[in-house]
Amino acid sequence: MAADLRQDSRHGTTDPPWRDPKRYYWLMGLIVPAFPFLAWGLVHATGLAVFWWLGVLLLYVVFPLADLLIGKDSANPPDSALAWLEQDRYYRWCIYLYLPLQYAGLVLGCWLLTTGDLALVDRIGLTVTLGGVAGIGINTAHELGHKKESVERRLSKVALAQTMYGHFFIEHNRGHHVRVATPEDPASARLGESFWRFLPRTVSGSLTSAWGLEKARLRRLGTGPWTWRNDILSAWALTAVLFCALTAAFGPGVLPYLLGQAVFGFCLLETVNYTEHYGLLRERTASGRYERCAPRHSWNSDNVATNVFLYHLQRHSDHHANPTRRYQALRHDDDAPELPTGYAGMILLAYVPPLWRRVMDPRVRAHYDGDLTRSNVHPAKRARYGVPA
Structure with missing residues (x-):
């Protein structure tokens, strides 16, 4: 790697070599889109139908x-290595390869769902396994969608087609990154808000926000929202083409499973x-x-395993500070609050x-030195936390 050696121009000395210790670990991320193939192989090798639930x-x-x-x-990598890390195309291919495996697994799954002799419980298990691939595929789309190169932004939309979540490309980049850690952001959970209350709020709120953002963009261009230039409609068109093609190939019986895996994926x-x-x-x-968004406005985790499978998504503070920075160069920040474990846990x-409240509420309280008036409290839970309405 070109960044193995770095020259100190001020003193004319060469620092000890630095090598990325995770360089080849990123290939392990390709285990995720291989879930359907692994499930199929394990079921045939062992005769145990439980492996259709391999994703779970x-x-x-x-x-x-x-x-x-x-x-x-x-x-963290040294500052002098960041530019080399960003330029090394090896890391991009670790991301690019996710997509062909993702869709090859989807085709395999559709074939197994419609032609295999699977019991209903096995079909559900395989559907959830496909949904796990699709859900983490949204994270792949997230990494690609933040980049400036047009090919990566197009690939981001392709990755999102499986989950019917093409509007994420709009809302995340132009909505969430602007309103993060505020009550106005549908993707920022509030203190005291359960996940089951958050889920319908964020799904509906993100869709509404994305449509409003795209409608405003098109208005500035002098056109209405019902146009092929609408990035949301074009993203949804990709999903429609994909689902229609799979339904034509495998029959209408595959459609409920396609919808099921998509819902599981975006819920993940x-x-x-x-x-x-x-x-x-944010105050x-x-x-x-x-x-301005700062490291203290995102929960981070440095757990290695999940970071490898999610392309450093857990170094979330640096991502919000540097949205276009590539995953391999994202850095740990001591000022960011730390989760007790990785995202998987x-x-x-x-x-x-x-x-959740037993584990996380004390951490929020400690983060604000006991003053929860500085936190983002769910309006209906203010009395519980002693926060004035």
């Missing part, structure tokens, strides 16, 4: 345990959204505007609101 086993059991067993890595994404900014709030300045906690 890996996402909810293996990955959380791996985070706990492997631990954390808070090391929203569980991660729930985790990333829970209870955190208003004297001008009435919100302060936090997803499990989110599903059980009393357990």
